[in-house]
Amino acid sequence: MILLSLAAREAIAGVPIIATVAEVDQAIDRQVDELRHLWRKARETFKATVVQQTFLDATDPVFGSYDRLVPAAPSRLIARLNDRMSQAAASESVLLLDVARASERNGIDAWFDRGRWFQAKMEISQPAAPLYGDLAARVLAAQRGLSKKCLVLDLDNTLWGGVIGDDGLEGIVLGQGSALGEAHLAFQRYALQLKARGVILAVCSKNDSATAEAVFENHPEMVLKRTDIAAFIANWHDKAENLKTIATRLNIGLDSLVFVDDNPVERARVRESLPMVAVPELPEDAARFVPCLADAGYFEAIGFTVEDRQRAAQYAANAEREALLGSSESVDDFLRGLKMSVSFGPIGTLDLVRATQLINKTNQFNPTTRRYTGDELAALAAAPENVTLQFRLLDRFSDNGLVSAMILRPDPGEPEVLEIDTWVMSCRVFGRDLEREAMNVAVEAASHRGVRSFRASYIPTKKNGVISNLYPSLGFARMEQTVPTDGATRWYLNLADYEYRPTHIARTSK
Amino acid sequence: MTDQDILALFTKIIRDLLSDESITLTMQTKREEVPNWDSMNYINFIAAVEIELGVKFGVADIESFEDVGAIVAQTSAMLR
Incomplete structure (x- = not known):
């Protein structure tokens, strides 16, 4: 820098x-x-x-x-x-x-x-x-993609004054007419602003679920609505365990969470058992909740992408998709019901900001975990010997935006062999067979150039275990080689032998 | 805080700043006599004293100090 x-x-x-x-x-x-x-x-x-x-x-x-x-x-x-x-x-x-x-x-x-x-x-x-x-x-x-992604909120004495279980809907302090009520309202407004810029909101509260949800549905002064909350957990379990559930449900890492709770005991408990979760030391005075959260800089951004703007709607659509999954007889049935389509092409100038963000933020579907700055990616995309691809996935519930990117580079001295240098996919579209369609597209694009084979590495990290079987599942064969120190495995694919993988994803452009 | 206390604090600050535990300041020590106590570290030293004791030196003072004793005397005056 x-x-x-x-x-x-x-x-x-x-x-x-x-x-x-x-x-x-x-x-x-x-x-x-x-x-x-x-x-x-x-x-x-x-x-x-x-x-x-x-x-x-x-x-x-x-x-x-x-x-x-x-x-x-x-x-x-x-x-x-x-x-x-x-x-x-x-x-x-x-x-x-x-x-x-x-x-x-x-x-x-x-x-x-x-x-x-x-x-x-x-x-x-x-x-x-x-x-x-x-x-x-x-x-x-x-x-580097290390900013937090999700704000997890406690309820009692955090989003409103008082305890809903004891004080009831009429007893909690929220809204105009009370300075304390206005302070909590201001905090809700700030959370809503964060949501609008792409931060995911979640709730983690020790309450009966129905009692807690009723406040969102029925309290006239609530600024946050139930639909603003992508993951809502109210029960009597340990909060550290609940935070793990939230991370799993949203398909993000625990180190992407910021946990806001007025109770110092809960904060200490979470810090102790989940040190990767950010836990601001909330002041006693609710009037200072917003600056405490804002000044910590958890959600620092270097851009405001279309995907950021749409994220809130996408998480709402995820809930609808889950409902569809619940009513579908099989996964195949579900995928067909999504009516998906993909548009793709080389990584162009207009894709650079989002593609860079994706490459730097993605930890799970990322076989090599290579990071590139915007400038580096622009150079890679501009180099005529490379093949770069970006994929946008639509379904009947939402436009998921640019959710996958691939960089293939020729091996030095072997122009007919392309190395999959980087391949990332947003966790939002896991389980949709997009990786199969992406590989179909990549094989086509490369075959047109006279490429004979792909080589690829899977370099295991703490977070990319979910794709440890990616390359064999796509028909790649393991390359014999001396065991490398980083546990990486090497894979190759002869394009002539590639069997196109059927998916439920239609193509909308070429 | 006696002048000796201030001097002891100065020694501690300059040891931290220069990562050199062998330094012991006296009232007569001049900056040039202490290895690596250059003009940049002089400013850092002054800032550390200001932060530690909640005092503020004037620009004229900082230029005029002849030895450590002079800084101690000025600090002591500001603390009173």
């Missing part, structure tokens, strides 16, 4: 206070162009992810409140520069580290020490350094 940490006072120096809007824009465009040049240079030279820090506003008022109306007032210059720079960064796939926003949250004096600036041109003061490091790490983690 290359992180550009630049001081604003250098960037805006030389713009006189009498400058017009046009002159200000010109000066700022010049700055942004220079940055663009730096980003490209950094990327070319180091082949690394480039992160640009927003400019801290450590300026002082010149006119006072009227500053806001003077285009060249220092605070306006920095605001404008940050706006223009952020847009440029997005168009260049440069990631942002928004220290400007962070400093608005806890005050510029917590970040910028004037003495340190004069002594050492140090813009981020030492006390802010740990937070700065944390913010930078979040961006990198998000890029």
Whole structure:
């Protein structure tokens, strides 16, 4: 990673206070162009992810409140520069580290020490350094697909004040008319916002299931509805066990969960038995639940994809699919009833963001667990000797979006042999035979190029055991070789011998 | 906090900062006499003292300290 940490006072120096809007824009465009040049240079030279820090506003008022109306007032210059720079960064796939926003949250004096600036041109003061490091790490983690995916909520004294089992529907504190009720409402609204941006919501509560669900159905002030919750568990079992069930049911890892509970005993219990689950130390005061969750940065993102926008609807559709599965006589019957279709093609420019996200986030259906940055993937997709494929799966309940990607690269010196470098598939579409249809497509695409065979590796990890039998199930044969240290197995397939696998997935494009 | 306490704290801070347990500061120690106590680590030292004791040095002070004793004296004055 290359992180550009630049001081604003250098960037805006030389713009006189009498400058017009046009002159200000010109000066700022010049700055942004220079940055663009730096980003490209950094990327070319180091082949690394480039992160640009927003400019801290450590300026002082010149006119006072009227500053806001003077285009060249220092605070306006920095605001404008940050706006223009952020847009440029997005168009260049440069990631942002928004220290400007962070400093608005806890005050510029917590970040910028004037003495340190004069002594050492140090813009981020030492006390802010740990937070700065944390913010930078979040961006990198998000890029590596390590952000959390699911918010698991306790109910009593977390989503509302009081205990539903004791206080009843009329007794719990929620909604207008009570400060505490409004605080809980604000927390629900925040959870709903997270849901809208693609975070999965779940409930894990010690309650009778019917009593707990009744609040969602019948309390007029509830912002969260039962349908917002993708996995709802209310019983008297150990919460750590229930969290495991939630992870299994949603088909995500335990390390993708954030567990929010007002009860310190439950928090301690979960931390102890499931250290991979993130458990924020919720403050006693419900008014501070939202900032506690928000400032922890669990759900840090580097993009907002179509799939993110649709995720909530997809999880709702999953519930409907489960209902269909329950009413189907056989799995075959169920798959036929889904009326699936796949569209596919090479990984194009428009697929890059989602394909990168998928490659970096997928741990289960991922035989090699290789990670690529957006730039690296763009280069792989552009190389004419490679075959890249992306698959979108539709069914009668929803458009699942881009759910699988494949990168095949020729063996050096053996252009007629393609190595399956990477193959990932979203866990949302497990069990639909998409891997069979994908292999059918890959074999066709490669045969057209005169490729004779595929080679592939399965490198076992803690998480990809679910596909340990993937290649033999698709007709690949094991390659004899000395036992490698990582437990990897090697597989090959002669395309001439490949038997096309029948599936219930129709093709919608070629 | 006596001046000796402050001096002991300074020794602890500078040992941590430079990862060197052999350092023992005296009132007469000058920065140049301590290996690796360069200008960057001087700023880090000042920041550590500020965080540890909740004091704040002025820019003029920081430039004028001749020896450790001067920093102790200024710290002691700020704590009073």
